[in-house]
Amino acid sequence: MNRIDRRTLLKAAGAGAGALASSALLPAGPASAATFVKGADVSWLPQMEAKGYTFYDAGGVQRDLLTILKGYGINAIRLRTWVNPSSDPSNGHCSIEETAAMATRCKSAGLPVDIDFHFGDTWNSAGVQNPPAAWAGMSYSQMLEAMYNYVYHSMNVIKAGGVTPGWVQIGNETNGGICHPVGSLSRPAQMTGLLGAAYDMVKEVFPSTPVLVHLAQPQNLDGIYGFLDAYRGNGGRWDITGLSSYASGTNIPPILSNMAAIQSRYGKPVMQVEFGGRYDRADRTRADLQAFITGLKGFGGLGLFYWEPEVYSPFNSYAMGAWDPATRRPTTALNGFLNA
Structure with missing residues (x-):
């Protein structure tokens, strides 16, 4: 490994790092340091476009998807990436080269990106x-x-x-x-070592880019604490705690309370990724989206990403998109971004 001395990296891995101030954890530019992140993961978009899927705004005008999303106040995009994926439209693609091309497209649209390593x-x-x-x-x-x-190669791509x-x-x-x-x-020491290697390589290429660890099921605090305690206890470093939640209705307030508790316990701002x-049930989804955004803002959470709102039938069986397959227009779900 000739890019940096391995002993230096391992020493840094054990030393820990001070938490960044919240204002430093948001990108400069369209989503400024004072801006709550309203994002969308649209990793399926290139495959949908390759198959001829098109998108219309609420008025029925065909537009680029990113332009439509920006009209709802969306100011960031999340993109997953896989190591050696297949060519399957739903379960493949998203190589780092494809992800980088999509990231460049997002930059041209004025949208910062969250890169999601699987x-x-x-x-x-x-x-x-x-x-x-x-x-x-x-x-x-x-x-x-x-x-x-x-990770070093991916960041350089x-x-x-x-x-x-x-x-x-x-x-x-x-x-x-x-x-x-x-x-x-x-095997917490090995888990932390692998994640620490990823953290180090992100920071080597992009020193100021915040790094997230991402956990599901914030309704289960014991599970979240079990991971983060083990990770922190073995010298793990992260800047933001990313969380997944697809909760609805009356299930949302206790989950927001848990998210606030996670933020307080570890001193790292939370982002619902x-x-x-x-x-x-687009009206219900709109209300749920608004509730999460309002709640996150209430305790200082950094933002929220909607997962694949652009998907519509028959691309695949995913049933949580926010696009009408008959009109190819967005549903009312996305109005939650505007109302919050």
Whole structure:
């Protein structure tokens, strides 16, 4: 590893890092330091466009999706990336090269991006954390080297496209760790080492970009605390705690209370990086979106990303998009961004 002395990185990994001030955790530019992030994950967009899907605004005028989203106050985009994905439209693509191209497009539209590493070849989530196939037989030391190289390369691909990410997530819903079994929560030192390698390489290429750890199910505080206590206890570093919640109605207030508790316990601002609601209950989803944004603002949360609002049938079976397949116009769900 010739880009930086490994001993320096490992020393830094054990030393910890001071929490950034909240104002430093939001990107400069269209989403300024004082701006609450209203975002959308649109990682399926290139595949939808390749298949001929088009998008119309509320008035029936065909426009670029990013332009339509900005009309609802959306000021940031989240993009996932996989290591060696297949060509499947729903479960593949999103290589770092494709993600970088999309990030450049977002920059041209005036939208900062959150890069979401899954550290797999396809979906990783709270219940599934499979390593990339190329890493599956590796020892911990080999996987650590692979992580350093992969994240360092990925960040430089993004940089070559002229983009400085607004945020980077090191893992997706990592409640049980990453790259099982080597980096599982049951092996907290190895889990922290792998995530620390990712953190270091993000910061080496983009020193001022905030790094998130991302956890699901904030309704289960014991599970969140179990991960974060183990991670912090082994020297883990992060700047923002990212959380997923698709809660609705009366389930939202207690989850917001938990989010505030997580922020207070660890001294890291919270960002809700995934939200969604049923397409066939758009008014309910609009109200839920508004409730989450209002609640997050109330305790100083940084923002919220709607997960894949652009999806409409028959692209795939995802039922939480915010687009009408008959008119190809947005549903009322997105008005929650304007009302909050």
